[in-house]
Amino acid sequence: MSAIQESAQALEQAIRNSEEFNGLKDAYDTVMNDEIAKKMFDDFRNTQLELQQKQMQGEEITEEEVEKARKVVETVQQHEQISKLMEEEQRVNDLINEISRTITKPLEELYGSQEG
Template identity: 30%
Template sequence: MVNIFDNINAAAKDLEETPQYKNLAEALKAVHENEAANEVFNRFQETQRVVNEAMQTGQEPEEAQIQEWQEIAKEIEQYDEINKLMETEQALNQLLMQINNTLTKPIAVLYEEN
């Protein structure tokens, strides 16, 4: 019997060798090295987490929370380091979507056959 997690763990290690992963690591390091950018980024992440938690529990985020998140999002535009981080996150996300499509292709084929 195949242990699929052996293959997945190997793929996870391979992911760390991709340009997308390495670019993300460099971009994240640059954000952490800029104290002001890092502070804004941390506030953005925390606000985003609160908004996401509210939505996941079926609640509407409070208007003040949404407004705060939008204001911080505007602040982010001032920092090239954060903008670069977001670009690299998108590139890695595209790679992960391709990987997911490849991984789940047998399931899609199974449904197409029936």
């Protein structure tokens, strides 16, 4: 195994042990253990996936579908546990984006030096 792969595995473990990931896991478990919250969250995720699939296939998303999605989002945002889950998910996404910027820095510097 290369040093880079070993570093990637160490990074994976660091993410698993991070405050951000553990906050997300706790929030996820809380939602999954609440029958009503779980159903609402599943409906939200299914609506998201349906719209993403239509977009990827180049299909038109109807005004009715947009309105349905908007209502689903409003509903889940009002649920305290799901709202907390979404906040924790954003924290993990921010962490991963920061890591991504760090590990792609050599490429940015290489290609960025060609400008000008």
